[in-house]
Amino acid sequence: MYRPSLTTVVSVLFLAYMANSMWNIVQLYLPPPACPEADKTCISNLVTPSTKLSLLVFSTTKTRPQAGSDLKFLQRLDVDVEEEKEIPAKVKLPKSVTNNGTMYLSVFACHPALGDKVDMSEDTWWHDVINKPQTSYVLTKLTQFHIPEAETFNLLGDEKTEEEKPKVSVDRSRPVTHLRSRVILSVMT
Numbered sequence: 001m002y003r004p005s006l007t008t009v010v011s012v013l014f015l016a017y018m019a020n021s022m023w024n025i026v027q028l029y030l031p032p033p034a035c036p037e038a039d040k041t042c043i044s045n046l047v048t049p050s051t052k053l054s055l056l057v058f059s060t061t062k063t064r065p066q067a068g069s070d071l072k073f074l075q076r077l078d079v080d081v082e083e084e085k086e087i088p089a090k091v092k093l094p095k096s097v098t099n100n101g102t103m104y105l106s107v108f109a110c111h112p113a114l115g116d117k118v119d120m121s122e123d124t125w126w127h128d129v130i131n132k133p134q135t136s137y138v139l140t141k142l143t144q145f146h147i148p149e150a151e152t153f154n155l156l157g158d159e160k161t162e163e164e165k166p167k168v169s170v171d172r173s174r175p176v177t178h179l180r181s182r183v184i185l186s187v188m189t
Helices: 006-029 095-100 125-130
Strands: 052-060 072-080 104-110 136-141 143-146 176-179
Antiparallel strands (some): 052 072, 104 136, 143 176
16 A cells, blocks of 8 residues: 655645645635625625715814813814815914914714704713714824924915015024814715
């Protein structure tokens, strides 16, 4: 009776391991089959182009704000996902930001849209809304504290003629708080 040698057994095991590794790499690039609707393991898209969202906009001075004390409510926006809007908002800068700090803008996207379901008369009405599992969150810098740039380095800025520009001496040695003039929010569908 033929008995395989140890080299043959190790070689076959190594080739089987290599084949399994190659199959796992190929599976990374094969799309999974479509799941039936009743299957709970498949993730479905909550946001479609016709979805309505409520965007809750807050300001904070911390990079990791706590829900109750650190967030200051600014505005609530009810928007359609496909719709483009430009909405002006007024933001009050606290003394800590104007002296030497950074302010952040926190935006919570609530699905489905809140509509008239929420009583906004209480101060803490938004606590329950932002803790729902369908709510997503983004944090972005609204201000930055740095030394102002000279006009010679502002190559893409507006160029004014010499007679239009008033001569004002600006101290460029001290840092100043700069507020972003535009914040763009995008929703992926």
